[in-house]
Amino acid sequence: MQNPKHIIAVSAYVTNENGEALLVKTHWRSDTWEPPGGQVEEGEPLDNAVCREVLEETGIVISPIGITGVYYNATVHLLSVVFKAKYVGGELKIQPEEIKDARFIKLTEDNIDNYITRPHMKSRTIDCIRAKSFIPYETWKVKPYNLLGRLDNNS
Template identity: 75%
Template sequence: MEYIVPKHIIAVSAYIMNENNEILLVKVQWRGDTWEMPGGQVEEGEPLDQAVCREVLEETGLTVKPIGITGLYYNTSKHILSVVFKVEYVSGEIKVPAEEIKEAKFIALNEDNIDEYITRPHMKSRTLDAIKAKNFIPYETWKVDPYNLVGRL
């Protein structure tokens, strides 16, 4: 029996809240029917916490710091594992790159109005989970041979 190496995509997204309790959402060029948390695919060998910072910077111009993970989600059709991080704003102003993101803004989002903004059910559930999260899942990055802890949230 031949062993087949699994092929999965790992994606990250960021739950960012400002001082007015508004959540940063973006509209992606090819998913213009919905708003979503900023994020994208993790590059090969890239630690997840660094990937979420890179994606937020690329999509919004903001520098952020990860605090923890609010949830893990798997899409069986496209073999995508999505990891949602809660992050804190560090610096920068929202700047939208024209090639990928149509719009980015902070929105006063809650359970009562979420359907006005997030139209895709899988994105809605992750956002609501992030809003409700009181505790975070630990996250560690390790380098092996020899074992070295690179980072921990």
């Protein structure tokens, strides 16, 4: 029996001190804005991956608060884990090999259609905007068992 092959991706709904959301336009989906993110590397904890991806794409340092949703794209076998995160620092700097554009935008449910045009990205982002609690997330190393990190409503 062959092991299943799935792509795991992460993204982050990041807001700054002004309540503006960090959104990007990618080269391959330039018809829409979306929260920054990308693929998780083999063996990489999800919270580390989302911090790395946001930094690589935008120059922004974030701190994940929690997971707001888990989504699956059956066409390409992609599991997407979405985090809510806070802006920690850094200057917005577009990495042209990664993305086409990046901005902090005053995003609301009323104006989201002006920015996020793809329905699956819109529903994920609305879930983040509305999130009052988060899905617990832990990273473990086993043999011996060692809890490396935990995100939850109490973290």
